[in-house]
Amino acid sequence: MMGSGVAIKMAQPCTGGGAAVAAAAAPEFSLASCAAALEAVLGGRDGRVWFKESSGRNLRSRDWIAPRGALSKLYPQGQVPGDLIERLLSEYGHRLYIRSCIQTGAGLVIHLDHPALFQQVLSNLPLYTRPLKSVLPKRKCVILNCAPLQGSRGPESMTINHLRTILLADHLAEVLRQQGYVVRAVPNLQQNAGVCKFLRSFGVNWTSSLETVSDDRKVSDFKKILSESVYTECGQMDTLSNQTCLTLPKGVGYKVNLRLFLKEKELEGYDTNLNVALVQEETLRQVAELQNTVLQVDAADQCTAIHVVGCEEEFQQQKIDVLWRILSSETDRVTQRHLVCGSVRTKGEHSHLSAVQYFQFRKSQMLEASVMKYGNIVQGDSWAEIINNMTSAVIKFELLATSHRNPLNLDLAQGVNISTKGTRSGAFVMYNCARLATLFDHFNNSVEKGLYPRFPEISQLNFPVLREEGEWLLLYNYIIPFREVFVQITHSMSSTKDIHLNVNSETLCKFLVNLSMDFSSYYNRVHILGEPLEHLFNQMFTRLQLMKGLREVFHTALGTFHILPPSQL
Template structure:
């Protein structure tokens, strides 16, 4: 593979894996031939690795390398030289390519990579560039919210589904998708409660249009049940309704083979069900006017069976929709530990808020009062709740320990810990700016003029290589869903951003506690201080950008 001129643009980990794989084994190389290292121990000696076992399979006739104890694991010398001198757009500059007991390893030219990334880190705050230009709308139907008429009816599993829907809406939007949230109208009390958690659900007064659509659905179902010899019954908001046999429709269209529950048969359709489908129909009609459309039902596991009924009912009542893709993303249950009585969402919020307030008072004393502190406590509470309910894969059960102390800043896996580290960074930059105004430090020079060879700490490369450079990949992977895959159930990586934020905060905290970033005001120390501050700027922007996808406002002071 001939070396291409090195572009001054951004460098990507995924592109490095692709280019290195092609250079090693040709265009048919599997995407997993190279592995990116992530542990601090391994990053001391290498950044990318082809394990020794993979080398044996790819180069079985290679000579014995001086560092290897078994035959058949050595690649040609000229290929090693090619990998060392490789240059291509998007590929980080390579420093060395060596063979070792572990396999074939590459270490990057780290000062050059620091310069390429930190000189302009704005490309690393958004998803990887996407070549797909097809306009697509995803309708996110948060099924539990349809029936919530007050905060008392909003269960913890409902809240979890709402948080997942809200997060997915943000991820899909920044990845170029158009998103429509359903239902487009919530009751005032539920809407106000969700706003405390940073969820601004859209509002549309759809009453008039829904009444017309619901009326037409009732007429259709009466005709359908009569034609099929069923008792049509009546439709109202009481336990009565129209009894519809879904089994005949499902068998006719081979829907059981697609993953629908084989026990789906009769469905007693009431007014709420028809309004639910009417809202879907209206959103679908608006979406298909400008783009292709997929419907993603976000459902708590307790309501999965009922949502499948609504799915089939919609298909039955509006056959003109054709083969609209409907997928179901199931959220696992939320189990409260150490509680003898059920707890609703309002009680959960107030409990976590009181714990945050108590922890803050213990740490800062009587200063914890006033509007600014109220806003900080609410922000910490929102972060704690969101990380508790979202850091677990959506299909798994969440176990809430209401007495657990890990929701405070002392717990390194909590949202409050992430917020605490955001505040540490903000305070550090405030201290620097104050020192500049006092003449203690000089003004910050242009990022492209900094000397990044002064960044030699292991923790500095860890923050750049594992987090800043990986953030575009995290944003892209978090929004990836196989919307056209067989079956009706789908999974998404809705826990990825939370886990990324916790991991970044832990490694940043270790680095911050070990390294004195704002050093003594001596000219010979400024070069390293500025390089470190630029690295911290990038870390801060990544933290803020990631929190934005969960609709959490970062703390600006401790």
């Protein structure tokens, strides 16, 4: 049964091309601020009332809904008083681009002014396609300690578990930089080391130098601190008569009671089995590098050290965390967090592969798929670069599209297809990004041939011609909320005090996959580059402007993975 049918509409919506100057001057439209404003007027104290629609089917009839079930907890029979609706429209209608607010059997529904929002967003694309740098009262510095890169591990001993952790650390570093954080990555690698060369295959340029700086003096200072510490049960400075110390394993310099320290400092969240640490010189060098990195941070900056570590090495990393606290008072101004990666479970005849062999295996599959699709033209340096970049994308989406907290099941069977037809793959994302590149190449070539005029000024476009269902879906679900996606990734950075940090590292992968699916559906259905007829040019240009926004979203998001956007199919 329908409700009262109350429909209140905003007057004089901004829909014409001549209002582009007004739209460009309007403030940025944000779904988050829209939700907050709607909740402020009609929301309840016990939870959300308003929900943004996202499916194509629901977007045909509404953009926001406050379901009747939620409203019935606040108003008799779920009927919102007319004066509240009028207040919502008078206070927020213009700023939120609300065209109408209607009470229906399903609840209170809002229709936004689509032409005005197309105009506002597409006239100001940089506002929506570039991550928003946080305005912070204090500059925030993050020290990213990638545990699998510590020590002298070479690429031949790197596992797929290690690779997943490294790629996660690299992605997080770029996401944080995009949001205005100062990021310092440790350890500092030797530039010509094999591991650096291997990581460059993935576009990962981890901190490196021609020669690593020696920390001998700092290590020596740490040894002295440990020899005098009340938490050291025995060590190098003890007398030979101490029989307990003679039982230390070879290479171990000190035995340190971590449990006592944790109890005295009342530190929580650590593994309950954490007892003692058998400290080797390599461990002291790791702590020394962390310490030196903190000393490079301005004392006024808010500093967080994030240990990015695989679950199999988490226990050892907690020992290093506590040992660092014992060795340095500087840790009082550093918040230490642990970002733990779940294990990679492999199956298939190639389940035993190392990280290097895994890369070569996927690369051979990508080469085979490309030859099957394009034939003998797949050869030479340019194709080698394309194959390498596609392989990197495939692997990154395989390893990062699942929440870092969860184990990952990886199928390494020979027959598994990684072609562009798999809609959940990095190859599919790259294929659709390449479609956009090809689209603009065709347009530019047609302009050079005189078939189309050059792209006009944005103020000359008439945005009401964007009426196709998929066009609003692409703007509303992907371009408008893109900045907020970045915020979702690192939301927990300041929302919890637990030593374990959980970030939504899979967010951008899923976002790009969903974008690719909806863009592909639209692209297959709509002919963007129309006939070279003057009366069709405005529709073509407005659609191309929408495609420009999608292209920028693809490029910005892929950039956080250090994936080079493809320039051709």
